[in-house]
Each structure stands twice: as structure tokens, then as C-alpha cells.
Amino acid sequence: MLKIIFAVVGRDLKLAMRRQADIVSALFFFVIVVSLFPLGIGPEPDLLRKLAPGVLWVAALLATMLSLPRLFADDHRDGTLEQLALAPHPLGLVVTGKVIAHWLVSGLPLALIAPVLGIQFDLSSDALLVLTGAILLGTPALSGIGAIGAALTLGLRGGGVLLSLLVLPLYIPVLIFGAGAVDATVSGLGGEGHLSLLAAMTFASLGFAPWASAAALKIALE
Amino acid sequence: MLEADNLECVRGERRLFAGLGFKLEAGELLYLQGRNGAGKTSLLRMIIGLLPPEAGEIRWQGQSIRRNSDDFRADLCYLGHLNAIKEELTPLENLLASAHLADEDLSEDDALDALEQVGLAGREDLACKYLSQGQKRRVALARLVKERRPLWVLDEPFVALDVAAVDWLAGIISGHLQRGGLAVMTTHQLVAIPAGTVRELRLS
Numbered sequence: 001m002l003k004i005i006f007a008v009v010g011r012d013l014k015l016a017m018r019r020q021a022d023i024v025s026a027l028f029f030f031v032i033v034v035s036l037f038p039l040g041i042g043p044e045p046d047l048l049r050k051l052a053p054g055v056l057w058v059a060a061l062l063a064t065m066l067s068l069p070r071l072f073a074d075d076h077r078d079g080t081l082e083q084l085a086l087a088p089h090p091l092g093l094v095v096t097g098k099v100i101a102h103w104l105v106s107g108l109p110l111a112l113i114a115p116v117l118g119i120q121f122d123l124s125s126d127a128l129l130v131l132t133g134a135i136l137l138g139t140p141a142l143s144g145i146g147a148i149g150a151a152l153t154l155g156l157r158g159g160g161v162l163l164s165l166l167v168l169p170l171y172i173p174v175l176i177f178g179a180g181a182v183d184a185t186v187s188g189l190g191g192e193g194h195l196s197l198l199a200a201m202t203f204a205s206l207g208f209a210p211w212a213s214a215a216a217l218k219i220a221l222e
Numbered sequence: 223m224l225e226a227d228n229l230e231c232v233r234g235e236r237r238l239f240a241g242l243g244f245k246l247e248a249g250e251l252l253y254l255q256g257r258n259g260a261g262k263t264s265l266l267r268m269i270i271g272l273l274p275p276e277a278g279e280i281r282w283q284g285q286s287i288r289r290n291s292d293d294f295r296a297d298l299c300y301l302g303h304l305n306a307i308k309e310e311l312t313p314l315e316n317l318l319a320s321a322h323l324a325d326e327d328l329s330e331d332d333a334l335d336a337l338e339q340v341g342l343a344g345r346e347d348l349a350c351k352y353l354s355q356g357q358k359r360r361v362a363l364a365r366l367v368k369e370r371r372p373l374w375v376l377d378e379p380f381v382a383l384d385v386a387a388v389d390w391l392a393g394i395i396s397g398h399l400q401r402g403g404l405a406v407m408t409t410h411q412l413v414a415i416p417a418g419t420v421r422e423l424r425l426s
């Protein structure tokens with residue numbers, strides 16, 4: 001079981017390394033969107049501190065969305081997806097591997113660069129730490145939920161827009177608790193409760209989403 | 223043994239075929255023929271279990287392929303009209319990756335040997351996007367060299383191949399039939415397969 005997941009993660013990471021432009025462009029999108037806010041709002045530390053969690057999280061959701069349409073589309077176009085579906089193990093495991101690989105190349109870099117961007121919003125070091133933790137815990141859920149949307153819109157014309165309409169509403173709980181964790185830390189309440197809920201959402205979506213995506217992929221392959 | 227009973231295929235609003243059945247024993251090859259749009263690829267996709275038939279049943283070794291799908295897929299090798307290779311990876315990486323993902327053990331030496339047999343010696347380390355159409359097809363076909371699964375389903379395997387490669391592939395397929403394997407394939411060019419019993423099924 002683990003062998004197949006590792007094989008898929010290994011292959012997808014290798015492919016991502018050969019096309020680094022994709023990773024870098026999503027990361028730069030995140031950096032630029034987040035940096036536009038302090039420039040637009042001006043040097044008002046109190047306001048920026050208040051806006052920071054929401055801005056960083058909304059930008060993280062949008063940056064994750066950028067790479068989602070290609071999650072299955074490339075494999076579908078060159079016939080690899082058929083071969084994966086015909087391999088003698090459940091398709092859900094293959095999708096689990098793809099979700100993990102997607103998180104490693106899209107979610108993880110966001111979490112690593114988020115504290116640097118948080119400095120622009122005058123966040124305290126505690127808040128930066130919680131922000132990084134929240135993004136680390138929350139982005140796997142984004143990849144998992146996104147995989148369902150990517151599988152449902154596979155092969156549709158204009159699927160990219162439909163995918164955003166489908167997936168962004170489902171991201172709302174992650175956004176609320178992700179931003180809430182940082183807010184709670186800034187106001188001195190402690191963000192542990194929010195972080196636990198984020199972790200719960202991540203585990204639930206990693207357990208459930210691959211199988212829902214696999215069912216959608218089987219319909220797309222008919 | 224592969225059996226199909228009373229298969230019916232409906233695509234969109236059109237019924238492509240109904241009441242179709244066949245039986246294939248070890249060492250036999252089934253040629254599917256028919257004009258474009260007759261339903262050859264649809265029938266192949268039914269046989270590999272990706273397209274559920276409107277009616278009827280397909281059995282592998284006496285068991286319905288829908289009920290025993292994991293066991294069936296462990297015996298199946300499918301080559302579609304898409305090559306299923308990654309443009310960014312080299313032929314060697316493609317071959318090893320597809321073997322690992324299909325849960326087969328393929329050593330690097332075996333993979334290199336297979337690539338040499340399909341005439342790609344010296345190009346193992348070149349990304350597949352720099353290869354020609356025919357060479358990409360050869361990378362996909364290299365899988366068959368070491369393939370020992372009993373049922374091969376091939377969709378237009380001879381397309382884009384030159385004369386020498388067509389002969390080579392015919393040899394590989396007859397070797398498979400001699401080992402007691404089964405094969406189903408569609409083709410527009412009838413290539414003589416030296417060994418095994420050849421059956422033909424014409425869709426109209």
C-alpha cells in the first residue's frame with residue numbers, strides 16, 4: 001500500500017522538478033498578492049496587523065487553486081491516468097499519492113515563505129509561528145478538497161473557472177479556522193483550538209477526498 | 223480464458239453494437255476490425271473494465287471482471303492509442319516509472335535491454351519530448367518486451383511504426399501467444415502473426 005503511494009509521490013515530484021516554472025509561478029503569485037496589500041493600504045501597523053491573517057490565507061487559497069487544474073489533466077491527456085486506473089491496486093491510493101505530491105510542491109513552499117511575508121504586516125513572532133503552523137496544517141486539506149474538484153471537472157471545457165466555483169466555497173472552513181488561529185494569537189487568546197480543528201480537517205480530507213476523487217476519475221475515464 | 227456474453231454498447235444516443243459475444247482461449251489472438259466509429263475502442267475499453275457495458279458480462283478465468291477487478295487487472299496489460307509516456311522523463315525513467323506504478327518488478331538492466339530491443343539504444347537519457355512520434359510509440363511498446371502478464375489488450379499497436387518495427391512487434395506478440403498468453407487488438411493494417419490461433423471479429 002505504501003509502496004504505490006511512494007511510487008506516485010516520487011514520480012510526481014520528479015515531474016515537478018523538471019517543470020519548476022509551475023512551482024515558482026504559484027509561489028510568486030502568493031508573494032505578489034500578499035505584498036500588494038501593505039502597498040495599497042499604506043503604513044498603518046494596527047490596520048495591517050488586523051488584515052494580515054485574512055490576506056495571507058486568501059492568497060494561499062488562490063495560489064493553491066492555480067496548480068489544481070493540472071493535477072489530473074496532464075495524466076489524462078497523455079494516457080497515464082488510464083494506466084494508473086488499470087494498475088492492480090485501488091485508484092484511491094494513487095490519488096492519495098498525487099495529493100501528497102501536490103501539497104509538497106504547492107502547500108509546503110507557501111508555509112515556508114509565509115513568515116517572511118508576515119513581517120510586512122508587522123506580526124509578532126508568536127503570530128508568525130502560529131501562521132506558519134496553521135498554513136502547514138491547513139494546506140493539505142486544500143490539496144485534498146481540491147483534488148475532488150479537479151477530478152470532477154476533468155476533461156471539461158472551461159473547467160478551470162468551474163473548478164474555482166466548486167472548490168473555493170469548500171475552502172471556507174479552512175480559511176475561517178486558519179485565519180482565526182492567527183487572530184486568536186494576536187489578541188492573546190491562544191490559537192491551539194483553531195490549530196486542532198485545522199489538523200482534524202486535514203486528516204478527514206486526506207482520508208476521504210482521495211476516494212471521492214477516484215470515483216469521479218472513473219466516471220471521467222468512461 | 224476470456225469470455226464475453228451478449229455485450230451491448232451505447233455511446234451518446236447511438237447503439238454501437240448489441241448481442242456481441244466471443245470466447246478466447248490461451249494462445250489465441252482476437253483481431254477486432256471495423257470502420258472508424260464502429261466501436262472497436264469502446265469494446266476494448268469494456269474488456270479492460272474502464273467502460274461498463276450497457277448489458278452483458280465479461281469474464282476472465284470464469285470470474286466476472288467487475289467483481290474481481292483487482293485480480294483481473296493484475297493479469298492485464300493495456301496499451302492504448304495514447305502512449306502514456308511523460309514528455310519530461312527519459313525513456314528509461316518512463317519505463318521504470320510505468321512498471322513501478324503497475325506494481326511490476328523491472329530492474330534497470332532489463333529496462334535498458336528492452337529499450338535496446340526497440341531500437342532506442344543511445345537515447346535512454348534523452349527527454350521524450352525530443353523523440354519522434356514513432357520513437358515515442360517505441361518507448362510505449364518497450365513495456366511489452368518484459369511483460370509476462372497473460373492478457374494483452376492493444377489498441378492500434380502498429381500505428382506510426384516503420385516496417386522493421388512492425389515485424390519486431392509481430393514477433394513479440396507471437397512470442398506472447400506461444401507462452402500461452404492471450405491478446406486482443408484492433409488494427410487497420412492486417413499484420414500476419416506467425417504463431418498462435420488468430421480469430422477475427424468484425425464490428426459493423
